Amino acid sequence: MSDWIEACAADDIDEEDVIRFDHAGRTFALYRSPEDEFFATDGLCTHEQIHLSQGLVMGDIIECPKHNGRFNYKTGAARGAPVCVNLRTYPVKVDAGKVFVQLG
Amino acid sequence: MSAGMVIIGAGECGTRAAFALREMGYDGTVTLVGAEAHLPYERPPLSKDAMVASETPSIKAISDAARLSEHRIDLLGASSATSIDRANRSIRLSDGSDLDYDKLLVATGATPRMLTLPGLGARCVYLRTFDDALAIRGYLRAGAHIAIIGGGFIGLELAASARKLGADVTVIEAQPRILMRGVPAEIAAVVHEAHAAEGVDFICGNGIAAVNDDGTSVRIALASGRAVAADLAIIGIGAIPVTALAETAGLTLNNGIAVDAQLRTSDPNIFAAGDCCSFPLAVYGGRRVRLEAWRSAQEHGALAARNMLGADEVHAGVPWFWSDQYGLSLQIAGLPDEGEHTIRRDLDDGAFILFHLKHDGRLVAASGIGPGNAVARDIRLAEMLIARSAHPDIDALAAPSVKLKSLLAA
Structure with a gap:
């Protein structure tokens, strides 16, 4: 198993929102759900390589800012045109107010 | 046995x-009956990414052949419908064969509005298809001079692409400013400045008197007496709906094929959708x-x-549109001409939003x-507020520190 990487403080992400996290030349998106849980996915939309962190989180959906492609950020499942390729997800844990991601 | 669903237009x-x-x-x-020989593809990149990415633009397919086949979608490419026999629910195809339908969808799209002047020739072109894009791409190189007739989105996106590839560009617009149709002046001004900073030459408020295309270059004489010489003239003066098939079949037309809120034409077994149809927008009281x-x-x-499958669902969306030019992206939700006053919200890095409100x-x-x-x-988020016919707090709209999302809950 790969290491847990410290990504940000839990308070850096608003409830039902997303931020960008870059690490080792890769880009990711970190989410805080309305239920106050944390999730991580690849940072770019599978349709046209757009940063999802500028998109809108609604419930368990992240919507791409460019063409409104939708994914369930908890599972990575593509949820409608124009996206048809799922998003990769990563394990997340919160410890002492810090968000950690396991980037395989 | 059921005749199945037939869709004319593979865009x-x-x-x-x-x-x-x-x-x-x-x-x-x-x-799925498609006029072009290609797999269904995305048109937006044709004026932008596909044009600058490489010397030979490639198609961004909506679906590859495997996915079509997996979904049992029969694509008839390089094929078109020449007539509809409504009584027998059948269409005649360009190869002379007939195809029966239970329900028919006409999605024939739009085609560039033609410039009706004498003197146009091989160096005067339009952009609609991938093949058009390939032809234009061959002219875009350092030192070439490209005249763009029409300061709308297609013309401006092509102007940006041509500048990226080092061509000199002149944009000719008959109206006093670019993007007159549907884009507020404040936003159009930002687009204009971005192009000017990249070296695009604009001639606005000046009609074209004559065009002379001798096959190797184009000379465009303007009403003012000025003339523009170019290696290629790209004409982007709007698009018109493709309705000949529907018209011949006797379907009701009204700025395109007239459909109701369920996208049904005057024939209950025929639907029309996309650029070829006009429809009532519920969010604006049924404005067509x-x-x-x-x-x-x-x-x-x-x-x-x-609705072809009987859902009886009405259109409830809000129009939404975007354009990319250089590093700038413009987005519009709703139709700004519905607004009676505007509130401005300034974001970081010079970005701003205009909210258009009724009195x-x-x-x-x-x-x-x-x-x-x-x-x-x-x-x-504004689009979602528009869809709800919201009356948001004006101070909140103007204050970037107030999250628009909080207004949705109100």
Whole structure:
């Protein structure tokens, strides 16, 4: 198993929102759900390589800012045109107010 | 045995409809009739990324052949419908064969409005298809001079692409400013400045008196007496709906094929969707509009598919549109001409949003421009407020520190 990487403080992400996290030349998106849980996915939309962190989180959906492609950020499942390729997800844990991601 | 579903037009709208029929569980035959020989592809990149990415643009397919086949969508490429026999529910194809339908969707799109002047020739071109894009790409290189006739989105996106490739560009617009149709002056000014900073020459408020294309260059004489010489003239003066088939079949037309809120034509077994149809927009009290936009083409395709299967669902969307030029992205939700006054919200990096409101405070449109996707989230939230006919707090709209999302809960 790969290491847990410290990504940000839990308070850096608003409830039902997303931020960008870059690490080792890769880009990711970190989410805080309305239920106050944390999730991580690849940072770019599978349709046209757009940063999802500028998109809108609604419930368990992240919507791409460019063409409104939708994914369930908890599972990575593509949820409608124009996206048809799922998003990769990563394990997340919160410890002492810090968000950690396991980037395989 | 059921005749199945037939879709005429394999663009964004028709292709989306074909997949949506399968997503709805439809098990009969789905036939997609496409005029072009290519697989269904995305048109938006043709003026932008595809034009600058390489010397030979490649197609961004909506679906590859395997996915079409997996969904049992029969694509008849390089094929068109020449007539509709409504009484027998059958269409005649360009190869002379007939194809029966249970329900028919006409998604024939739009075609460039032609410049009707004598003197146009091989160096005067339009952009609609991938093959058009390939032909234009061959002219875009350092030292070439490209004249763009029409300061609309297609023309301006091509101007940006041509400048990126080092060509000299002159944009000729008959109206006093670029983007007169549907884009507020404040936003158009930002686009204009960005192009001017990149070295694009603008001639606005000046009609064309004559064009002389001798096959190796084009000379455009303007009403003012000035003349522009170019290696290529790209004409982008709007698009007209493709309605000949529907008209011959006796379907009602009204700025395109007239459909109701369920996208049904005057024949209950025939639907029309996308750029070729006009439809009532519920959000503006049923105002009849025809849109030429990628996302509405998709939404129409999906809605038409559901209604072909009997869903009886009405269109409830808000128009949404974007354009990319250089590093700037513009987005518009709703129709700004519905607004009676505007509120401005300034974001970081020079990005801003204009909220267009009725006198009674109802939000009817939002338009924004900025680097990258700076305005995307707020425009999306504005779209949701527009759909709800919300009367948002004006001070909150103007204050970037107030999250628009908080207004949705109100």
